[in-house]
Amino acid sequence: MTVRAGTSRTGTWRAGRVLAAAVALAALVGLVAACSGGSTGNSPGGSTGSGTSGSGTSGGSGTSADNGTSGSETTGGGSSSAAPIKEGGTLRIGVTAEIDTLNPFSSQSDYSSVAYQYLYPHLTVYDEKLNLAPSFAESWADSDGGKVWTFKTVPNAKWSDGAPLTAKDAAFTLNMIVKYQDGPTGQLSQLVTGLKTATATDDNTLVLTYSDPTANVPAQMQGVHILPEQVWGKLATGNGDAIRTFANDATPSVSGGPFQLVKYTQNQIALFARNANWWGQKPHIDGFGIQMFGTADAMAAALKSGQLDMIGESTSPTLVESLKQAGMVVSTGPSQTFYDLIINTNPKMKAHKELLNPKVREAFEYALDRAQMISKAWLGFAENNASIVSTASGWSDPAIKPLPFDLAKANQLLDEAGFKKGADGIRMGDGAPMSYNLIFPTEINGAGDVMFDIIKNDFQQIGVQVTQQKMDPTAATTAINGADNKYEDYTLAMWDWVLPPDPQNVLGVLTCDQWGNNSDSGYCNPEYDKLFAQQGTLVDRAARQAAVNQMQEMIFKDRPYIVLCYPDVIEAHSPKWDGFVMSPLLGSVNNLSIATLLNVHQVS
Numbered sequence: 001m002t003v004r005a006g007t008s009r010t011g012t013w014r015a016g017r018v019l020a021a022a023v024a025l026a027a028l029v030g031l032v033a034a035c036s037g038g039s040t041g042n043s044p045g046g047s048t049g050s051g052t053s054g055s056g057t058s059g060g061s062g063t064s065a066d067n068g069t070s071g072s073e074t075t076g077g078g079s080s081s082a083a084p085i086k087e088g089g090t091l092r093i094g095v096t097a098e099i100d101t102l103n104p105f106s107s108q109s110d111y112s113s114v115a116y117q118y119l120y121p122h123l124t125v126y127d128e129k130l131n132l133a134p135s136f137a138e139s140w141a142d143s144d145g146g147k148v149w150t151f152k153t154v155p156n157a158k159w160s161d162g163a164p165l166t167a168k169d170a171a172f173t174l175n176m177i178v179k180y181q182d183g184p185t186g187q188l189s190q191l192v193t194g195l196k197t198a199t200a201t202d203d204n205t206l207v208l209t210y211s212d213p214t215a216n217v218p219a220q221m222q223g224v225h226i227l228p229e230q231v232w233g234k235l236a237t238g239n240g241d242a243i244r245t246f247a248n249d250a251t252p253s254v255s256g257g258p259f260q261l262v263k264y265t266q267n268q269i270a271l272f273a274r275n276a277n278w279w280g281q282k283p284h285i286d287g288f289g290i291q292m293f294g295t296a297d298a299m300a301a302a303l304k305s306g307q308l309d310m311i312g313e314s315t316s317p318t319l320v321e322s323l324k325q326a327g328m329v330v331s332t333g334p335s336q337t338f339y340d341l342i343i344n345t346n347p348k349m350k351a352h353k354e355l356l357n358p359k360v361r362e363a364f365e366y367a368l369d370r371a372q373m374i375s376k377a378w379l380g381f382a383e384n385n386a387s388i389v390s391t392a393s394g395w396s397d398p399a400i401k402p403l404p405f406d407l408a409k410a411n412q413l414l415d416e417a418g419f420k421k422g423a424d425g426i427r428m429g430d431g432a433p434m435s436y437n438l439i440f441p442t443e444i445n446g447a448g449d450v451m452f453d454i455i456k457n458d459f460q461q462i463g464v465q466v467t468q469q470k471m472d473p474t475a476a477t478t479a480i481n482g483a484d485n486k487y488e489d490y491t492l493a494m495w496d497w498v499l500p501p502d503p504q505n506v507l508g509v510l511t512c513d514q515w516g517n518n519s520d521s522g523y524c525n526p527e528y529d530k531l532f533a534q535q536g537t538l539v540d541r542a543a544r545q546a547a548v549n550q551m552q553e554m555i556f557k558d559r560p561y562i563v564l565c566y567p568d569v570i571e572a573h574s575p576k577w578d579g580f581v582m583s584p585l586l587g588s589v590n591n592l593s594i595a596t597l598l599n600v601h602q603v604s
Contacts, residue, residue, distance in 0.1 A: 086604035091288040091577065091597070093589060094299040095312040097443070098267045098292055100474075102248045104225050105187050108473055110498050111290060113591040116225045118272060121256040123151055123170065123206075123221040126592040128581050130392065130501045132218050135280075135594075136170070136226065136256075137206075146213030146539045151206040151221070157279040159228050160255040165279070167200040169256070172229040174198035174208070176236045176243070184244035186517045190508040191220045193536055215539045219502035222592065228254045258283055258594060268292055284579070284601035296446060303328060303572060310573040310580075312587060316446055317379040317570060328572045332381060333582050334392040335569045336501060339444070339451065340561040341368070342480075342493040346522030350488045352436065354429035359417040361559040365403045366410035367458045374565050377450035383566040387552050388510075390566060393501035397549040400556050402563075410462045419463070427463035435465040439493035441476040451564060452494060466492060480520050487515070487522030494564075495520065500592060503548045507532055510560060521560035528554050578603050 097111040104116050123137035137151040157165040175198050181189035194210045201207055208217060231254050235242040253261040258278045263271035273287040291308065293299040296316040302308045304326045315323075315330075323330050341364070343355055354360050374382040386402040389395045419427040419434060427434040440452060449468075456466050471479065482489040499506045508514065511532050512524040531551050538544035555561060571587040573580060580588040581595040588596040 084604040085284060085579075086602035087284050088286050089602045091285050091600055092307070092309045093288060093290050093312060094293055094302055094308040094310070095290060096293050096296050096299055097312070098473075099264070099270050099290065100267060102253075102261070102264065103244070103246055104227075105185050105244045108477065110591070111292075114589060115261070115270060115272075115290075117257070117591045117594055118259045118597060119253060119255045119257045119261060120225040120227060121157075121165065121169075122224065122226065123153070124218050125222060125594060126501065126583070128583055128593070128595065130394070130583075130592075132222065137221070140218055142217070142539075146215060146537070147210050149208045149210070149214075149217045151208070153204045153206060154279050155204050157256070158277040159230075160252065160260045160275045160277050161228075161230070162277065163228065163230055163254075164203070165226075165228075165256045166203040167206040168203065169229055170206050170224075170226045171198040171200040172233065172236075173224060173227045176227075176232065176240075177224070179236070180240040180243060184240045184242075188224070189517070190504065190511075190514075191223050193220075193504075193508075193533075212537045213539055214536055215544055216502050216504055216536060219500070220504065223500060223505075226256060228256065230254070258598060259287060262287070281598045283598050285597065288597060300572075303574065306574075308574075309577050310571065310588070312571055312589060315570040315572055317381040317568075319572075320379075320381075320570065323572045327575060329575055330570070330572045331580065331582055331587070333569045333587075334383065334390075335566050336390045336392055337496055337498045337569075338385070338388065338390065338566045339448065339494065339496045339564040340388075341455070341564060342495060342521050342561055343559060344487060344491055344522050345558065345560045346487040346524075348486070348488055349491075349522070351432060352429055352434075352491050354417075354419060354434065355491060357417055358557075358559075359413045360419070361562070362403070363410040363413040363417075363462060364459075364464075365559065365562050366406045366413065367455075367462050367464075368403075368562065368564065369405040369454055369458055370402055370565055371405065372454050373451045376454065377447040378565065378567050381568040381570060383568070385566050386556060386563050388497075388506050388555055388561055388563060389503050389548065389552055390499070390501070392566075393499075393503065395501070395503040395545065395548055397552040399549070400552055405458075407458065407461050414462060414464075421463045425460070425463055426465050433465070434463065436467070436491040437469040438466045439476050439479050439490055440468045440470050441473045441495055442470055443473050444494065444496055447567070448494060448496075455494075477520070481516060485516030487519070493520065503551075504536060507535070507548065507551050510555060523558070523560035525554065525558065576603055577601070 095111055098109045099111045099115055100109045101107045101112060102115060121136035123135060124132050125135040127133045136153050138154055140149060140151045142149050153167045159165050174192060174195065177185045177188050178192050178195055181192060194212050194214050195208060196211055197209045199207045235246055249264050251262050251264060255275045258275055258280060259272035260275045261270065262273045269289065269291055271287065271289045274283055296319060299311050300319045300323060303311050320330055343361060347356060370384050374380060374384060383391065384402055385391055385396065387396045387400040414427060419429055421427050422433065452468055459466050480490050480493055481487060497506065509518040510523045511529050528551060531547055535544050535547035538547060569587040577600060579599040579601045581599060582588055583590045583592050
């Protein structure tokens, strides 16, 4: 749904753009080579450094355990991993997702967030095992019991326009987010929870001071896109409204990451060329293009025909065998993404207040046949997990188990709640039949449709009618939030979340202060909010895990979200390319790490 605080709902762009985009991407490949100035080889740089004092997903001075999240790889044409590297070229990536805007304070697409990862510096990154690693910060340490965090940044770095890139840019970005967090920068506000000041004591030292001990600062900094003050400084004045409305689509972009934007057509195509001033490990490729497709079938056909080199995490499981047979390399792995049934929990909702009844919500979960969804919608490429915190993150509460599929139990609960079936078999709720329009964003078409049909048929058997109400993601967000972000009008929705591994990201979505920003359920529980504030201050991993578990259990019982499943990451690429680094978030090309596009290369 949204790219806020490092999180996003995944995206699937609508049909009708496929052929034009394919032609455009092919025509622009030469532009990338011209803009990048040709290949410069592969020299070491800051993005692959090691030896930080704060590695690990919880921050602090320890290192996190190996989560065992690396994916598997199969091919119909043989692996190319032993072949020599061929420098240069443009990697053509197909996705059934959108880049709706390049403004990190207003974007609502996961691939917008992917673009930021390659355009802007980040103090930290995740590796393929979801361990934190250095990036623009070469090292970091905490002091004063976790109230002060000091980051040492890469020296002698430059923006693509030649201006110095220093710790001062990081301080500017963080202070701008803090200053306007109740307004235009609210989407990223949870990345700066408790932050009082960000100070650059010199060009390569950033000092962050918090009001309370804060455990997960290095993890939060991975989601902060360090922005060029020479571009954004003039916007951070007055009420700051210009920050959120700024298009940020000038080409070539002012970039501090390994690539810069050289061509962009909203929701169709984005082209990136290598940034000659990039301070880190030099990519093998001249650049890359992201082409947005209307359907997974069209995207797969473009890969098979040679119009694409790679297709992203939105690859349908139904395409796996045909892609293997065509000689493509297919990779799969665990995911941070979950699909969920969303139930309006706002006590002031205008109608259907029976949804506020805990027995109704529990009955709904008993009526969800997750096994059939995983089998039919995902062909087994999914995990049955009921927690909003993924297993891959290392923070999921193992005590949370999905309720079994039991229509008799669901009917019993609704009978006990007093909601009797009418002559048409539909139960009478709070003044109206239990018949609901379920908001369904078009970006989860395909497998999402199969899941919806399973839900619809099973709900019919417990006297509940659901009607699929399809709309694009922006319209879905507007319909869910309602007038003045009061969450008074809608009843049910389906969507999915794509989340970085630190639990702060997903837990924060459900806090009261995220109404109008990340919230899509109208959930507001002061006790939950207290735990949320507490868990962020717990430096001890075990103590924080206990608080995070309490929050997971509260959401499981209150059910603003009922998690349906965690689909696997599935992607495919041509055997003419190699060097892909799989991640549990969005596969090889994601908003956690820049590893793939630094290491990917043509096979000689």
